Amino acid sequence: MQNYSFFSLARNALSSHKNWQAAWRSPPLKEEYDVIIIGAGGHGLATAYYLAKEFGITNVAVLERGWLGGGNVARNTVTVRSNYLRDQSIPFYVKSVSLYEGLTKELNFNMMHSKRTMVDVVHNYPKMRDLRRRQLTMDIYNSTYEQITVEKVRQLIPALTGGGPGSRLPIIGGMVHKDAGVNRHDAVAWGYARAADSLGVEMHQKTGVTALLRASNGDIQGVETNKGVVKAKKVVVAVSGHTTTLTETAGLKLPLRTMNLTAFVSEPIKPIVDVIVNCSDLGFYFSQSDKGELVIGGAPDSAQSFRRDIKQHVFEDTVGAMLELFPSFKKLKLLRQWGGHLDITPDASPIMDETSVPGLYVTAGWWGGYKAIPAGGLTMAHHVAKNMPHPLMEAFTCNRFKNLDYILETGTTTAR
Amino acid sequence: MLLINCPFCKERNETEFVYGGPVGVDRPDPNAVADQEWVDFLTLVPNPTGPVFEKWWHARGCGEWFVICRDTVTHEILESPDEKS
Amino acid sequence: MKNHRRLESGGRVDRSKRLNFSFNGRQYYGFEGDTLASALIANGVKVIARSFKYHRPRGIIGSGIEDPASLVELLDENASGNNLATTVILKDGLKAKSINCWPSVNFDFGSIIQYFPKLVPAGFYYKTFMWPNWHLFEPSIRKAAGLANAPQVPPKKGHFESRNAHTDVLVIGSGPAGLAASLTVAKTGVKVFLVDQNSEPGGNLLSSKLFINKQPAIAWVDDMVSELAKMDNVTHMQNSTAWAYREHNLIIVNEREVDNSSIIERSWRVRAKKVVIATGAIERALVFANNDRPGVMLASAVQTFVNRYAVKVGDNLVFFTNNDSVYSYIDDLENAGINILAIIDSRKKIPDQCLSRAKKIKVMANSILKNVNGYKQVRSINVQSLDTGKFETISCDLVAHSGGWNPAVHLHSQSRGSLKFNEKIAAFVPNKSIQNSINIGACNGTFALAEIFKETNQLMSKLSGEVKSESREDNFEVDEQHYSIEPLWSTDLSDEKEKAFFDIQNDVTYDDIQLALLEGYSNVEHVKRYTTGGMGFDQGKTGNINIIGAIAEQQGVGLDSVGTTTFRSPFTPVSFGSINGVRQGSVVLPFRHTPVTKWNLEKGAFMYEAGARWRRPGYFPKKEEGFQEAVNRECETVRYGVGVYDGSPLGKFELKGKDVGVFLDLIYTNIMSSLKPGAGRYGLMLSDDGLIFDDGVAFRIDENRWFISTSSGHSDAINQHMKKVLTFDRPDWDVKITNTTNQWNNATICGPLARQLLEKLSTNIDIDNEAFPFMTFREGMVAEIPARVIRVSFTGELSFEINVAPRNMLKLWEKIIEVGNEFKILPVGSEASHVLRVEKGFLSLGHEVDGTVDAYDLGMGWLMSKKKIDYIGKRSVNLRRGEKSKGRRELVGLLPHNPNEAIPEGAPITPKGKKVGTEGFTTACVWSVVNKRWVGLGLIEDGHSRHGEEACIRMKDRIIRAEITKPIFHDPDGKLLRS
Amino acid sequence: MGYDVKIERNLLHALFDLKGSVEDVSSYLKEHIGSIPVEPNSYVTYGNLRVLYLGINHWILLAPIDEEQKLLELLKPEFCPASISIVLISDTLKFFRINGANADDIMAVASPLNLNADAFTNNSATFSEVFGLKALIMRHGDGYQFGIDQSFGDMISDYLDLTMAR
Incomplete structure (x- = not known):
């Protein structure tokens, strides 16, 4: 892998940047691989990388219907955090956050991971109690969460001038999650892809999988694509939103519904907010990117959808919530907005498991799955390589629904 | 924001309605089905890329629950219930 | 300063209305009808802003929303961050300044970075700043982020509004196509909305000097507008941008310059049966070295500034084009006194009708503008003949270029309509509409005026058929126009040292695009993301197509197979204030009051946000009393005397029908159907997956009538749940449900002295424990008010829940407080209620029920009927517990x-x-x-x-x-x- | 410059909620009041009394508040047959009246309902949304009146003040 550094940049400048290598190759598609990963999004690419890096499995193809890194990794709001409620979830996300922190160096690709802390703005006492429960449970797993006063909230976020004592929903305090950060989402996809490629993993873009193929004994034996049949004894489905579309071609039904979640950015402005602001009582969250845009998210749409679109009323609710706390943003302008679809399970926690089809693995149900990419990739690779789940993912099985054992995470999306 | 055809009130803004999930199988007799069948009823819902039958409640209108058929890709409403009165 | 670049006459500015303004602290003036851009040009101001990455000086390039560079920050009462000078309507007293430069636009420290451009190619930040750690670099890089400053305070005067509208036809754009279409449709009598982003109607006709029906086009515009104004069924709005095309023909329009001085901006949610998109076309730039120097402009902008604003942008002009459109500007510009030195045309063969318009001008076919000399101002250009390879330098102060025209397909594309690449005009045009919309005129790829009218007529008669009317035949006589083009996505820059920009705002150069492609970022989305091309304030309106073209050329494929990046809303940036509208302050979230809320506030209650948007008293602190003391005092009052709380928010429903009993047995875990009239039971409701949904009580009024009460937070959900079950699972059951949550309020008196108090209040109900036992209700008079009194207890003490009509609630409450005085009664808030229920081990949904427990876990297995064959949730609870209960x-x-x-x-x-x-x-x-x-x-x-x-x-x-x-x-x- | 409207707030009407099949309700009402409307979301008038048809098998009887007692005696909610349900709900809704030149502007801000004259006529009545809440909307004079859940009355009042643009 070509090394990236200031010196390589300077050296290449001398040759007018004509000698850079492609970040990943475009090899011809083979007839068979050890492992096929469907979906070159965050989870698919991370799984490929860790399969090669940690488990030495390099005869791997990542098949992507569209363009590499074009899934939800291209559309999310890049918040990385580990403030979860349940014992099953917290250690998983703690691991993910720590992997993210080392990722720039590990992949030699600057993710610009900025550990800038998240501030939960709290408006009611039941919420505060819930967050305190999180705080004390998170402490067991070394994730930090500290209660702060209203004054401290305002000190950390000077632009937050609303929510005063006479307002509709006065702020009563906040929680600070210092482990939280943001980074460059495209860099995560490209960094994993480049590193996986250098270890021998193949990326195949514009290679859409149309069906999963099973052998006569029921095991998975490969996939059918727009470029022909490709064989593999192990297939990982990492196609947020379209999971059931694919698994149903193998006769496998999964408890997933596909929904649309949207985000938007403001015009670029000089730095005004340095932390990630989250306010679930009103229903919005945002951070300011290094480009100066505020990256803002809110609640999901209610109904099922495969259309990456904006529901005007959901969008207006988010804007109204933000303006309540940041009234000076009234003249700030919306620059761009978009949607992405993802699938959700009955308990809103993910499924990472080998399915009842031997050799077929799914990683799905990611509802805010960006933060889970490194740990999701690592544990999935572990499962595929060792034929047994990684301890951190053990709870997130398909089978938990057989006994209706839910892992209910309130606030799985950052807002609501 | 959809424009949903309520059987009583005709076309109304989506904000007047509450989404009630896709129409799955009918609720089985809980005393007559195997565990797996019961769990499937609770957790497996149709999730097609295309037309899906789904329940909506006209919460801020006439109060009727009804079923429409909507395309999950285009959001076009392909079938609405007949006008009833 | 004087307007020394202003023409003596002409244009649509009102020279009698002088407007003073300041830019970067200097005073200038312009006229009504000016934009900030035209006024700055009139005053000879050339450098408007500094670019994002290299801090290069930038001037005005376009004349409207397409301008990629002229960003200014507005100050004081109009304060807002990034604004294109070309879209800021000039106002008296307006204050503006340049963005992204320090200390000043003419001397910018940041510009030093441009001397090390080789170190900052596209995506350089992905490759460096890694050692020792990104955290060390981020603060200084972050400082450079952003463009303008965000406003520090909300607008002091006025407010925003958002509203709804319903129309038969929405026409977007009041250019020739939009006006003709509007009138045609409006004459059929249907309701028409016509919106347009510009301050004046006419679209491109405002900039040209064309003739329609033998009169100046602008007179035709005036005729059309005044005819539309006479029609009641037409709503015509200028300064109104349709910026989002949502599902089911919902279009969001941002209206500025509202005819109501207290409204800053207004947002319209327009639901249209049919949408006619007539948004015109946007001129695109050509890519050549130093194509960003102040004085390099889009050709159409030069024409617009001259014809519409009467400002002479420069004195000595060179055109650079690959298409016909610049040839039609020649007369207008020469009449304004601009000296046209040359037309550089990249085409080998230039159409005759173009050449005939440029008889006196040096036309250089098969030639390329190689680069521009000058830093803050164009001084000269170098032109190369591709026939001979020879170079020539021409001194000039203005370069007007045209790379052709892109139909403004943004809204069509937002509506999910598909696009196709039209080779004839070398541009993407609408293909299929998915929603009920049509494209007409230039946004449909039809550029010549005569053809626009023809097409509009055709399509409108079809549409008129849909809206039930006869078609109409207009016969517009217009001067002929021709349009042909040979695409030139980029000039040959392989050996060029100077920068050539694809995205002028984000400083994305030819080299950047090449680097992205070299490194394998081959998809158009990769190129956009790696280089940030097209991601600026202008979202690449003039430049994106060239990026697509460059990718196509490099990969040897057609533009069709490269495709466009997604067109996202908004079409142009729009303020969050207008999107939000009037919703602010107390109504930012709904709130609910009981008739006692005001009394609570007057008594100094500390109010809490409770479920379902109720505002409820938490506790009633006395002066200088802490939380715990107040709560203890209230609790002791209930345990040893009598307290009263306002239980009005509880959800309440009346159910009637012959099947209510079995219905309640289905939705509650225990048996309700065996209740006798007058009696009730506490019960649990589960969802079908066995989770606890609510707890409450059910009472039987008579054979066929019941009422239930639910927790206040869940009453809406339970209403929904009950009706859903009845509609889909038990459609044959006769159960009629009436929500009476708002019909009954209640004051609950609780504590050992409650009976004595009720007696004192005077009631005709026999309240003896034998006659009126726990879990029964009675109807009668209390304190001369008709009441339904219920014996339930959420505190563990003797309680009477006195339900009355809301119109009598305050009267009852005040009476209770007055009569209760002798028992030292106190109002009790939710904090005391919490203590009292914890002492009793009573369940609270928000505390003990967190989605993992069932009734057995809570020690309430006695509520789970063993007798009933089925109730909602039963099977799931049993399944979840399975054999194991460990x-x-x-x-x-x-x-x-x-x-x-x-x-x-x-x-x-x-x-x-x-x-x-x-x-x-x-x-x-x-x-x-x-x-x-x-x-x-x-x-x-x-x-x-x-x-x-x-x-x-x-x-x-x-x-x-x-x-x-x-x-x-x-x-x-x-x-x-x-x- | 504000909108030119006159607003009356928090008015009470006598209201009776009626549910049951069309046959049952129409025969019961015919006996006591008159025939019921046929068009969904419309009403018929009998003197100062209106019968509103607001949902499948759902009507509301609306009258001045001082008629409440008289109607209670006439309709006898407790004694009507099991097949129909009559519930007094006068206190459930607080009514607001908006009249004047700009009544349409206020309603355009408040409600997504199509209130164009051809879509919402003089004898239309329907449940729809006002400021995001369920509301019973009718025309009234040169403007409108709408009823909103009683507990939201103060909120609607605040909302109207904001909308009046003063």
Whole structure:
């Protein structure tokens, strides 16, 4: 892998940047691989990388219907955090956050991971109690969460001038999650892809999988694509939103519904907010990117959808919530907005498991799955390589629904 | 924001309605089905890329629950219930 | 300063209305009808802004929303961040300044970076700043981020509005196509909305000097507009941008310059049966070295500034084009006194009708503008003939270029319509519409005026058919126009040292695009993201197509197979204030009051946000009294005297029909159908997956009538649930439900003295315990008010819930307080209620029910009917418990070893207090006034069999040890509430 | 410059909620009041009394508040047959009246309902949304009146003040 550094940049400048290598190759598609990963999004690419890096499995193809890194990794709001409620979830996300922190160096690709802390703005006492429960449970797993006063909230976020004592929903305090950060989402996809490629993993873009193929004994034996049949004894489905579309071609039904979640950015402005602001009582969250845009998210749409679109009323609710706390943003302008679809399970926690089809693995149900990419990739690779789940993912099985054992995470999306 | 055809009130803004999930199988007799069948009823819902039958409640209108058929890709409403009165 | 670049006459500015403004602290003036851009040009101001990355000086390039560079910040009362000078309507007193430059636009420290451009190619930040750590670099890079400053305060005057509109036809764009279409449709009598982003109608006709029906086009525009104005069924709005095309033909329009001085901006949600998109076309740039120097402009902008604003942009002009359109500007510009030195045309063969318009001008076919000389101002250009390879330098102060025209397909594309690449005009045009919309005119790829009218007529008669009317035939005579083009996505820059920009705002150069492609970022989305091309304030309106073209050329494919990046809303940036509208302050979220709310506030209650948007009193502190003292006082009043609380928010429903009994048996876990008239029961409702949904009571009024009450937070959900079950699962059952939540308010008096108080209030109900036992209700008069009195208890004490009509509630309340005085009655807030229910071990949905427990875990298995074959949730609870009932978290009492030590609510319980996975948590902990100690409730694994053992609550710095007990700390036999 | 409207707030009407099949309700009402409307979301008038048809098998009887007692005696909610349900709900809705030149502007801000004259006529009545809440909307004079859940009355009042643009 070509090394990236200031010196390589300077050296290449001398040759007018004509000698850079492609970040990943475009090899011809083979007839068979050890492992096929469907979906070159965050989870698919991370799984490929860790399969090669940690488990030495390099005869791997990542098949992507569209363009590499074009899934939800291209559309999310890049918040990385580990403030979860349940014992099953917290250690998983703690691991993910720590992997993210080392990722720039590990992949030699600057993710610009900025550990800038998240501030939960709290408006009611039941919420505060819930967050305190999180705080004390998170402490067991070394994730930090500290209660702060209203004054401290305002000190950390000077632009937050609303929510005063006479307002509709006065702020009563906040929680600070210092482990939280943001980074460059495209860099995560490209960094994993480049590193996986250098270890021998193949990326195949514009290679859409149309069906999963099973052998006569029921095991998975490969996939059918727009470029022909490709064989593999192990297939990982990492196609947020379209999971059931694919698994149903193998006769496998999964408890997933596909929904649309949207985000938007403001015009670029000089730095005004340095932390990630989250306010679930009103229903919005945002951070300011290094480009100066505020990256803002809110609640999901209610109904099922495969259309990456904006529901005007959901969008207006988010804007109204933000303006309540940041009234000076009234003249700030919306620059761009978009949607992405993802699938959700009955308990809103993910499924990472080998399915009842031997050799077929799914990683799905990611509802805010960006933060889970490194740990999701690592544990999935572990499962595929060792034929047994990684301890951190053990709870997130398909089978938990057989006994209706839910892992209910309130606030799985950052807002609501 | 959809424009949903309520059987009583005709076309109304989506904000007047509450989404009630896709129409799955009918609720089985809980005393007559195997565990797996019961769990499937609770957790497996149709999730097609295309037309899906789904329940909506006209919460801020006439109060009727009804079923429409909507395309999950285009959001076009392909079938609405007949006008009833 | 004087307007020395202003023409003596012409244009659409009103020279009698002089407007003073300031830019970067200097005073200037312009006229009504000017934009900030035209006024700055009139005053000879050339450098408007500095670019994002290289801080190169930038001038005005376009004349409207397409301009990629002229960003300014508005100050004072109009303060707003990034604005294109070309779209800022000039106002008297306007103050603006340049963005992204320090200390000033003419001397910019940041520009030093441009001397090291080789070190900052596209995506350089992905490759460096990694050692030793990104955190060291981020602060200084972050400082350079952003463009303008965000406004520091909200607008001081006025407010925003958002509103709804419904129309038969929405026409977007009041250019020639839009105006003709509007009038045609409006004459059929249907309701028409016509919106347009510009300050004046006419679209491109405002900039040209064309003739329609032998009169100047602008006169035709005036005729059309005045005819439309006479029609009641037409709503015509200028300064109104349709910026989002949502599903089901919902279009969002941002209206500025509202005819109501207190409204800053207005947002319209327009629902249209049919949408006619007539948004015109946007001129695109050509890519050549130093194509960003002030004085390099889009050709159409030069024409617009001259014809519409009467400003002479430069004196000596060179055109650079690959298409016909610049040839039609020649006369207008020469008439304005601009000296046209040359037309550089990249085409080998230039159409004759073009050449005939340029007879006196040097036309250089098959030639390329190689580069521009000058820094803050164009000084000269170098042109190369591709025939001979020879170079020539031409001194000039203005370069007007045209790379062709892109139909403004943004809204069509937002509506999910598809696009196709039209080779004839070398541009993407609408293909299929998905929603009920059509494209007409230039946005449909039809550029010549005569053809626009022809097409509009055709399409409109078809549309008129849809809206039930005869078609009409207009016959417009217009001057001929021709349009042909040979695409030139980029000039040959392989050996060029100077920068050539694809995206002028984000400083994305030819080299950047090449680098992205070299490194394998081959998809158009990759190129956009790697280089940030097209991601600026202008979202690449003039430049994106060239990026697509460059990719196509490099990959040797057609533009069709490269495709476009997604067109996202908004079409142009729009303020969050207008999107939000009037919703602010007290109404930012809904709120609900009872008739007692005002009284509570007057009595100094500390108000809480409760479920379902109710605002409820938490406690009533006396002066200089803390939280705990106030709560203790209220609790003691209930335990030893009598208190009163406002229970109005409880959800209430009346049910009638012959099947209500069986229905209640289905939705509650226990049996309700056996109740006698006048009697009621407490019950649990589950969802079908066995989770606890609500708890409440059901009472029978007579054979066929019942009422139920639910928790206040869930009444809407329960209404929904009941009707859903009746519609889909039990359609044959006769159950009619009326929501009476708002028909009944209640004051609940509770405590050992409650009966005495009720007697004092005077009632015709026999309130003796025998005659009116626990869990029954009676109707009668209380304090001369018709009332329904219910004996339920959420505190564990003797209670009477006195329900009355809301119009009588305050009267009842005040009477209770007045009469209760002698019993030292106190109003009780939700904090005291919490303490009282914890002392009794009563369930609270938000505390003990967190989605993992069932009724058995809570020790309420007696509510789970064994007799009933089915009730909602039964099967799932049994399935979840399965054979094993070990390891479940069960409700227990927690008595801290130290009676004065509180356990924070939510605190986790771990085995022996170790730093390991939890075995439970504290659901509630209160100071018990009857036990004079802290008492808690918790959920802990196998808790029912662990009474007497020790629970270890793990805090960060210590362990709180507590005894596990039964979850009840007061009157375990329930004698008091039945007394 | 504000909108030119006159707003009356928090008015009470006598209201009776009626449910049951069309046959049952129409025969019961015919006996006591008159025939019921046929068009969904419309009403018929009998003197100062209106019968509103608001949902499948759902009507509301609306009259001045001082008629309440008289109607109670006439309709006898407790004694009507099991097949129909009559519930007094006068206090459930607080009514607001908006009249004047700009009544349409206020309603355009408040409600997504199509209030164009051809879509919402003089004898239309329907449940729809006002400021995001369920509301019973009718025309009134040169403007409108709408009823909103009683507990939201103060909120609607605040909302109207904001909308009046003063």
